[in-house]
Amino acid sequence: xxxxxxxxxxxxxxxxxxxxxxxxxxxxxxxxxxxxxxxxxxxxxxxxxxxxxxxxxxxxxxxxxxxxxxxxxxxxxxxxxxxxxxxxxxxxxxxxxxxxxxxxxxxxxxxxxx
Amino acid sequence: xxxxxxxxxxxxxxxxxxxxxxxxxxxxxxxxxxxxxxxxxxxxxxxxxxxxxxxxxxxxxxxxxxxxxxxxxxxxxxxxxxxxxxxxxxxxxxxxxxxxxxxxxxxxxxxx
Numbered sequence: 695x696x697x698x699x700x701x702x703x704x705x706x707x708x709x710x711x712x713x714x715x716x717x718x719x720x721x722x723x724x725x726x727x728x729x730x731x732x733x734x735x736x737x738x739x740x741x742x743x744x745x746x747x748x749x750x751x752x753x754x755x756x757x758x759x760x761x762x763x764x765x766x767x768x769x770x771x772x773x774x775x776x777x778x779x780x781x782x783x784x785x786x787x788x789x790x791x792x793x794x795x796x797x798x799x800x801x802x803x804x805x806x807x808x
Numbered sequence: 809x810x811x812x813x814x815x816x817x818x819x820x821x822x823x824x825x826x827x828x829x830x831x832x833x834x835x836x837x838x839x840x841x842x843x844x845x846x847x848x849x850x851x852x853x854x855x856x857x858x859x860x861x862x863x864x865x866x867x868x869x870x871x872x873x874x875x876x877x878x879x880x881x882x883x884x885x886x887x888x889x890x891x892x893x894x895x896x897x898x899x900x901x902x903x904x905x906x907x908x909x910x911x912x913x914x915x916x917x918x919x920x
Contacts, residue, residue, distance in 0.1 A: 698851070736912035737852075737897060784851050792908060793839060793901040799851030 696721065698787050698800035706806045712773040715803045719766050719787030725749075726768040727792040728760060731782040731802070742792045743768055749791070772805075780807045811835075812900050814911035821918055825888055829914045831881040831898030839901040843872050843883045846895045846913070855883070855896075888918045 699718045707713050719726050728740040739752040743762035760770040766787075772779055782802045788795035812833045821827050833841070840859045844852035856865040856872040858881070865872050869886045885892055898911040 737899075737910040739908050739910070786851070796842075796854045796857055799853070801849075801851050 698785060698798050700783075700785055700800040700803050702803060703801065704804045704806075706808065707775050708808050709775055709777060711775050712771065713775060713805060715770045715772075715783055715785075715805075717768045717770070717785035717787075717800060719768070719785075720798055723787035723789050723798075724766055725788045725791045725795070726762055726766060727786045727788075727797065728768070728770050729784045729786065730754070731784060732780075737784070739792075740770065744791060775807045777807050780805060812898055812909045812911040814896075814898050814914050816914060817912075818915040819917070821888055821916070823888060823890055823918050823920050827885050827888060827916065829883045829885075829896050829898075829916070831883070831900075831911055833879050833881075833898075833900045833909065833911075835879075835900040835902045835909050837902060838876060838879075841872075841874055841881050841901070842899045843870070843881075844897040844899065845870075846897060848894070852897055885916075890918050890920065892916060893918045 701716045725744045727742040729737050731737045741751045741760050742749045746762045757773045762768045782804050784802045786797035786799045788797045815830045842857045843855040846852040855867050855870050858865050858874045860876050863874050871884045874881045895913040895915050897913045900909045
């Protein structure tokens with residue numbers, strides 16, 4: 695079974711731009727969660743989608759948004775980029791949900807904001 | 809506020825030695841606790857997941873323990889190998905909602 699894939703793997707943007715990251719979950723998994731990881735803060739939960747509906751959201755500003763498609767693939771969008779948005783963005787998929795099931799993480803997208 | 813504290817922040821051990829990583833949490837009510845291993849440049853990989861009723865779970869040379877009364881968990885690594893060098897992250901799930909609470913991780917370096 696193919697694992698979780700994320701594209702692109704690396705991205706460089708400038709302040710004020712917007713960015714869209716993509717995540718393809720493991721086949722059959724309906725839950726996709728997104729995380730931001732920085733050296734200072736560690737892993738922080740952004741949001742979880744299940745069957746195209748946002749099921750839970752972390753404490754991030756509205757500049758961070760996401761969606762999930764009918765095939766469970768998910769995208770995350772960050773608008774008006776700030777320097778502090780530089781981070782590794784990870785997505786994880788599970789069958790029933792982030793809080794109950796084992797999650798499988800993708801390799802991440804490394805975003806650098808200049 | 810739900811918190812997850814991990815100790816030590818970093819650890820260096822010799823190959824072949826055992827080590828124990830700690831995780832203390834204040835998340836309540838509690839649903840489950842997980843340990844992840846994250847190699848540099850990669851996404852985390854699940855090692856164990858334990859619910860309230862479980863106090864020990866093993867995955868090869870990794871053994872996690874949970875004391876739900878004292879809100880403490882430990883991850884014991886036996887006969888360490890160079891490939892165990894990684895960051896180990898403790899994650900606690902509350903019983904209400906779906907929010908996960910993450911520790912900042914313990915960075916383990918196993919040297920020859």
